[in-house]
Amino acid sequence: MKAVKDTIPHVTVTSAYEKKGELKIFIFGSLLLNTIDEVMAKVKSQTENQNVQGVIIDLGGIEALDSAGAMMLLKLQREMADRSISLSLLNLTKECQNIISLLDETAFLVSTKKKDESVSVFSRIGKASxxxxxxxxxxxxxxxxxxxxxxxxxxxxxxxxxxxxxxxxxxxxxxxxxxxxxxxxxxxxxxxxxxxxxxxxxxxxxxxxxxxxxxxxxxxxxxxxxxxxxxxxxxxxxxxxxxxxxxxxxxxxxxxxxxxxxxxxxxxxxxxxxxxxxxxxxxxxxxxxxxxxxxxxxxxxxxxxxxxxxxxxxxxxxxxxxxxxxxxxxxxxxxxxxxxxxxxxxxxxxxxxxxxxxxxxxxxxxxxxxxxxxxxxxxx
Amino acid sequence: MSNQGCFTGRDPNTNNGRKVLISVDHMTAELEGNIILEDISFKVFKGEILVIVGRSGSGKSVLLKHMIGLYRPAEGQVLIDGIDIHNAYGKQMKRIREKMGVLFQSSGLLGSMTLGENMELPLADYRYISDEAKNMIIRMKLGMVHLAGYENLLPAELSGGMKKRAGLARAMILDPDILFFDEPSAGLDPVTSVEIDDMIRSINKAMGTTMVIVSHELQSIFNIAHRIVMLDRKSRGIIAEGDPRELKEGSADRRVVNFLNRQSD
Structure with missing residues (x-):
């Protein structure tokens, strides 16, 4: 399941409460690099309600998924976990699972290796001298x-x-x-x-x-x-x-x-x-x-x-x-x-x-x- | 395949129903007046891992550079998804470029840019994507090659294997349909070589990405290749095409058997 890049990608996000506190979100269309911002914003806005305790994302309507889309799902999962909201993915096809299996979830947890950057003017003058x-x-x-x-x-x-x-x-x-x-x-x-x-x-x-x-x-x-x-x-x-x-x-x-x-x-x-x-x-x-x-x-x-x-x-x-x-x-x-x-x-x-x-x-x-x-x- | 006397382990034309993604059609490659490859033809099918093999100087890298459009053939053409790469311009060329990613032998990372900036280069045309999404993609792609967190480092601060993996992450940042590799295992230790091979296989399996790889590392060839195309300097063309395991045992051409069995001529 991959992007058909020659067509204009479209995506629709709808949601409904299954039972109290559990929100079910349906994603239809293409979950691609071009659409992840839109999907992410919609999902976040729909889960802003403080009563939401669990989220199920139904991917049965997904027509195309690329690694950016898969990454977005993992990131959502992590962000929801930080807010103590459980998130599960429903109707995940074999192809989607294959793409997700390529990704390393822990990548978001690794701290960025930074170079020693002293911004102080005195420090710079000292170093230059x-x-x-x-x-x-x-x-x-x-x-x-x-x-x-x-x-x-x-x-x-x-x-x-x-x-x-x-x-x-x-x-x-x-x-x-x-x-x-x-x-x-x-x-x-x-x-x-x-x-x-x-x-x-x-x-x-x-x-x-x-x-x-x-x-x-x-x-x-x-x-x-x-x-x-x-x-x-x-x-x-x-x-x-x-x-x-x-x-x-x-x-x-x-x-x-x-x-x-x-x-x-x-x-x-x-x-x-x-x-x-x-x-x-x-x-x-x-x-x-x-x-x-x-x-x-x-x-x-x-x-x-x-x-x-x-x-x-x-x-x-x-x-x-x-x-x-x-x-x-x-x-x-x-x-x-x-x-x-x-x-x-x-x-x-x-x-x-x-x-x-x-x-x-x-x-x-x-x-x-x-x-x-x-x-x-x-x-x- | 136009060269006479070549052995075909498995006729590519029998792969009926499989989409041809790359077609090298009666191509002659010439460098500074010397003919390196003469009138060669072969096809690469969607989703397969094709390895171009041959001894040093047989024209493997030259062929790859013709396939990715860096060198123009003296005769013939290279079609990527039906489009002649050497005669494509503007939007058509852009579409071809989006379909392919290339990992160069020396990784091809720009030395003056950090890994993050290198990774961002192919995303330059995607201006409407938020910085948050871009950073997420970069982080995850680097994570796929076990380099998460290295965004702010310069290529010079990495080892050879890390550079290669970073080059691979950059090549596949847009999930291209085709990935080209020039000697992916060259200069790497055996463990890193196997890691790169595993990555190639898992990406191919998960994403269905078509892979064209130049290599002469036998272990790697048998590990990853669905099919090989073998070049020869004297013949200036293809001397064998097919499943490497079948060719190793069944080829009538001594050059092919010797190469695949690591024997001298």
Whole structure:
């Protein structure tokens, strides 16, 4: 006896007192998922009378019953029992009995397993603070592990997976050339344009070249490159390693005697340490070109005078500063990406969270490191 | 059945009077240019448990994915209750979807949702049903698979067997006419496997639900199958169809006998 889903289900509930205090309810039609609310409400309203001590539900008129309908009958039975009203089912066919036999009556009695959900704001702040501290501890721990792995690899260069290093140089560096070039060009162009609006007023057009040169080489090229690499490669590292963790590939590596950090993190970090400084120099070039375009087309400067002014304003030391910053940023991006990937514990959601966290943490650490550079270089 | 030389333990056409619920009709399955199954035909009758068997790589899961409409056949068609599943759209497709539930090999539970939310997904179209009724249905269906009370947990917090059972509860929340299973016992301990087999049998018996199961677990096959369809990689098709117990003893095809008797070729 099952629902005929192509027809519109109908149900009728009537009742009559058999004898004093005993109500007999007749259900006709379909007792299905679509009709249980209606039946439940009608039965409850008919049993509200305080004189009712017993209820008999006659199911002889039932044409279709599904498991939802059967569940409703069991639930009614339980609710009536709570109100000290006896409920019995009459004319229950074999098919109905079969469906009811599938159900577990005790399911309603089992308490719901709930997760520990602290709603207090203070509790949340406390937990979040402890989480930050724990995260910082784990990050330092990972940094230590990475350094040890690096020293091991330097001691045994043959153990470095050079093919992987080349692969990730291509992924992080070569494939990032178009976007890094375009963004740097536009940043150079914007700085030149915005600064020219002010410098034009005091006749200092030529100083646009100095401003763009210093800003790009010392600050913006390493910073913009790092942010782009964090978005492209840091997230990719976290997602790749995280997916491997979910698929038990990391466990497999460990059981085969490989250190996952040495096997997976070292080639990626090494690749980033090589690729990002080169990308930074490339970004310098495109940023300066952006400034040059504004200088020549908007400020009537010649290419020669712009290039001369740029060369006079920036030194090899400035370029080296940018490159050194890039090396540090690269280590942070790749390190945090691998670290977050290795931390993944739970399925697809864990991979997503690790990827987001890798990008956000990397950008935060890049800005933090850049601030430290600004202060330290000021005193050097 | 179009493949020549196949052994038929019990001719499906002799089941006169039984309603054909699924009809795979001269279907060819192709993946990335490779033909996996070629010109296969068979029927599934209402209320029966049909198990699709075969060695690894014979195309069992591919066939199942064609039957549930995830893959489109290169040729031929799959009819569910007379409707071509690959050419059904809108309300017709919705009606087919309501008729079937699927338990995937990895259970297919959405990891970002709790069990309760996973269970509620098929009820999304039943907006007029009260939350109380929905919660009752979810609780009872989880109770049927011995997971009552686990509504608020995430799939990642469950064991493999529990995930499988939760997937089964979700698949049958709307009391579908047909339940498809992809390797229901894969990766489970023997006790949990038997529990799943028992559930399959009792649901089939109580509700009359038609079951199509992909499996290569022999014990499970003999426990639950009314009929089997056996696929073979080299033949790219069906090499046997019928009662597994009859085929085990009476098939003239060594591949069938070896498989069902757990013997090497």
């Amino acid at each position: 402890l989480e930050v501290l724990r995260d910082a501890y784990l990050l330092m721990n990972f940094l230590g592990t990475i350094l040890i792995s690096f020293f091991k690899c330097i001691a045994r260069p043959g153990s470095i997976r050079w093919r992987d290093v080349m692969h990730y140089i291509e992924k992080s560096g070569v494939e990032g050339l178009p976007i890094v070039g375009l963004i740097s060009f536009l940043v150079g162009l914007i700085i030149a344009f915005m600064s020219s609006l002010q410098l034009k007023l005091i006749g200092g057009n030529i100083f646009v070249a100095s401003l763009v040169g210093i800003a790009m080489v010392k600050e913006l090229a390493p910073l913009m490159t790092a942010i782009i690499v964090a978005g492209r490669s840091g997230s990719a590292f976290a997602a790749e390693i995280g997916t491997m963790a979910v698929n038990e590939e990391l466990d497999a590596l460990s059981t085969m005697g490989f250190d996952p950090v040495e096997f997976l993190a070292v080639p990626r970090i090494m690749a980033a340490l090589i690729a990002v400084p080169l990308l930074c120099l490339y970004a310098d070039l495109f940023g300066l070109t952006g400034g040059l375009v504004v200088g020549v087309l908007g400020l009537d400067l010649t290419v020669g005078s712009y290039v001369d002014q740029t060369a006079a304003s920036i030194s090899i030391g400035d370029i080296a500063t940018g490159v050194v910053k890039s090396v540090v940023f690269a280590g942070l991006i790749a390190g945090i990406g691998c670290h977050r990937g290795l931390q993944v514990k739970r399925g697809a959601e864990g991979v997503g969270a690790a990827t987001t966290s890798a990008v956000v943490s990397a950008i935060f650490l890049i800005v933090l490191a850049d601030s430290i550079f600004a202060v330290v270089l000021n005193y050097l």
